[in-house]
Amino acid sequence: MTTINNLTLDTPEPTAAKAFHTALGVDAHITARDADAPTTGFPGFTLSLVVSQPNIVDAYIEAALDNGGATITPAKKSLWGYGGVVQGPDGALWKIATSSKKNTGPATRHFEDLVLLLGVGDVKAGKQFYLDHGLEVTRSFGRKYVEFATGPKVKLALYGRRALAKDAGISPDGTGAHRIVIRSDAGTFTDPDGFSWESD
Template identity: 45%
Template structure:
């Protein structure tokens, strides 16, 4: 089965290069590389799950101290979850969410990294990834799909682009490239929404 092992974000300065490792911890599957992303909404967000609301608060505060912009302060959501949203120095939008599942020592330890793609046609993009070896874990028709992470470091999920932008409080319009290369253990490919996928068999330590 195919799995996604890393995410490489376009970043042009040292602050962005250091941000994700410092903000999310040394085990993060997020890397930075050369290149300039587009402007406005780039069609994806990075989801970061921790155990508790206190962990969300701590990661949120740390991210702001490291240069992130505050898009949504952490709070309890109508559906019962607890989350906040920041924008990293490179422009990547990061949603911090509590799972409600306690861990042994560190409330702010990242328990799951999720790549949420905003796509034009959820079913068409689902077929693309299924045909390339990813296994569907959850599916809600044309609204939301989540894939099994297998032994990879990243869970992939699909939303409609406008719905994803609304969820994090930004306009859905954007120009230029995504500023993202998805690393997986399969051949190079480009998905229906123009996201680049590249072989990445070795996980970032």
């Protein structure tokens, strides 16, 4: 099984980004690199923290806002659960969500999954590319969504670019660098949508 060991985010403000990642408790899995890669609009990916109940969503969002984050979509209930979207000081979009609509315990800051969602032009083609590079599919919904087995640290999923932007609450328009490098044991390559992978 392929393991994603670390994500590196390019940002002209690495100190602020590191403080933000530490506040969310993801600094063991995400690093910030000083780089001014030009990007406008949607960078083409989101990061998600999946938690167990609504008060934990609120606790994470509060920590994000207290450490340089900005609200994109306020936390609210929906058909699928409860969640909101914030943007970190490095420009990355974070969705913090739970499928539960009720609290059953204290708001301990603990996440169950850290998920990297790549917004791609063609989910079927992206799926085949990653299969050809040795990744294993764990869930797939036709041309709409696919998840891969990438170890316990960071999970990987592909979603249509427009659908992912809509889910995050922003316009799908964007140009320039993605400003993310995926570090794993899968080797060094660039996928069809321009996402860079490097050997860890």
